[in-house]
Amino acid sequence: MKVVIVGAGSVGSSIARELLSHKHEILLIDLKPEVIGRSGLRGAHWLVGDACELSTLQDAKLEDADVVVSATGDDKVNLVVSLLAKTEFGIGRTVGRVNNPKNDWMFNDSWGVDVAVNTPQLMTALVEEAVEIGDLVRLLTLQTGVSSIVEFTVPHDSHTIGLTVGAIDWPEDSTLVAILRDQAPITPSRDDVIDGGDELFFVTTIAAEDQLRELLSPSSAEGRPFSEQPSGDQQEAGGSPQGGAAAVGAPAAADQLAGTDQLDDDGFDG
Numbered sequence: 001m002k003v004v005i006v007g008a009g010s011v012g013s014s015i016a017r018e019l020l021s022h023k024h025e026i027l028l029i030d031l032k033p034e035v036i037g038r039s040g041l042r043g044a045h046w047l048v049g050d051a052c053e054l055s056t057l058q059d060a061k062l063e064d065a066d067v068v069v070s071a072t073g074d075d076k077v078n079l080v081v082s083l084l085a086k087t088e089f090g091i092g093r094t095v096g097r098v099n100n101p102k103n104d105w106m107f108n109d110s111w112g113v114d115v116a117v118n119t120p121q122l123m124t125a126l127v128e129e130a131v132e133i134g135d136l137v138r139l140l141t142l143q144t145g146v147s148s149i150v151e152f153t154v155p156h157d158s159h160t161i162g163l164t165v166g167a168i169d170w171p172e173d174s175t176l177v178a179i180l181r182d183q184a185p186i187t188p189s190r191d192d193v194i195d196g197g198d199e200l201f202f203v204t205t206i207a208a209e210d211q212l213r214e215l216l217s218p219s220s221a222e223g224r225p226f227s228e229q230p231s232g233d234q235q236e237a238g239g240s241p242q243g244g245a246a247a248v249g250a251p252a253a254a255d256q257l258a259g260t261d262q263l264d265d266d267g268f269d270g
Contacts, residue, residue: 006029026045027065063090069097070085135152137151153198153200154198165191
């Protein structure tokens, strides 16, 4: 796989190092000539230039790349590079680094970003996942903000304990994809019984997260968290289907980009 990485600072170099170890072909683009030949990046190709200039991307033969990673310390640069990669070169996969969390809403398909990597958000999710019990934690956003992977650690006094997976009325747009129990992953089936301390992982739409959170919260114990078998009259009348909600994206506006307090040494900080 050929990967073009824009920005050879600490983040871009780390990405390149990992990809090189997996035998991928790497081209790094940076403004600073002194970054060429950094230790640990043997085998990488280099191009000195401004990746926001179309001529630089043409020199890089960007159309041959499978993935373009915009890893600079400047959100404006990362957005412009992603947009050019998509619109001018037809790149199938773009990854954009988000430096300021306030700019996260712009890193979507409107700007050519397939995957936005928000480091502060990822670290927050990892911290919450480690300490939060009884609350839904978003670990990762998928499909440019449409879906997400979320985690829920079952408290030992949860109303879901003892229920089978198939007995719970999960929201229509949420799917339980894994259970982590005693440090061992389990592929869930309808007959698996939920136990205290289980870590439940879901793929869900952003819109359905609130429904999932409400279902798993202690207050829902007074409601109907499981699929009760309907009586004969109810079976004749039939059940009522659950509805789904659609996520709505925000329009992009380059002049609304927030600044970053501290940037890395990737040559695009100015």
